[in-house]
Amino acid sequence: MFAVTETITIAPWELTETFIRAPGPGGQNVNKVASAVQLRFAVDTSPALAQLPAVRSRLKRLAGSRLTKDGVIVIEASRFRTQERNRADARERLFEMIRKASIAPKRRRPTRPGRAVKEKRLKAKKQRGAIKALRRGAVED
Numbered sequence: 001m002f003a004v005t006e007t008i009t010i011a012p013w014e015l016t017e018t019f020i021r022a023p024g025p026g027g028q029n030v031n032k033v034a035s036a037v038q039l040r041f042a043v044d045t046s047p048a049l050a051q052l053p054a055v056r057s058r059l060k061r062l063a064g065s066r067l068t069k070d071g072v073i074v075i076e077a078s079r080f081r082t083q084e085r086n087r088a089d090a091r092e093r094l095f096e097m098i099r100k101a102s103i104a105p106k107r108r109r110p111t112r113p114g115r116a117v118k119e120k121r122l123k124a125k126k127q128r129g130a131i132k133a134l135r136r137g138a139v140e141d
Contacts, residue, residue: 036078044071
């Protein structure tokens with residue numbers, strides 16, 4: 001079990017990993033070893049998120065283009081040369097995304113500008129107008 005947050009734990013069977021050849025540096029090794037990881041996590045069918053519909057919807061929004069039409073998040077990790085480090089990287093990126101989704105955004109309380117702020121803005125406008133008035137000067141005939 002992977003403890004993502006205090007309330008969310010993900011079972012290992014929920015994550016599907018496939019190993020692919022990684023692009024980029026690695027010399028001859030890159031052509032022989034499948035070190036990149038493609039991690040799949042089904043958001044809609046996950047029992048870990050079954051009781052948390054708000055987290056599930058925020059996670060889908062955060063996933064963006066990584067979310068398939070079937071509701072599966074696909075994360076590709078090829079940052080490192082070893083399969084194990086890429087595997088850990090992919091998992092950590094998924095868990096970080098879930099952690100961000102588990103934090104509910106604060107509701108915005110609309111506020112009005114205070115009197116001091118209004119006066120400061122008007123004073124700045126007057127100063128700017130005075131500068132422009134000085135530029136105009138008198139036109140001679």
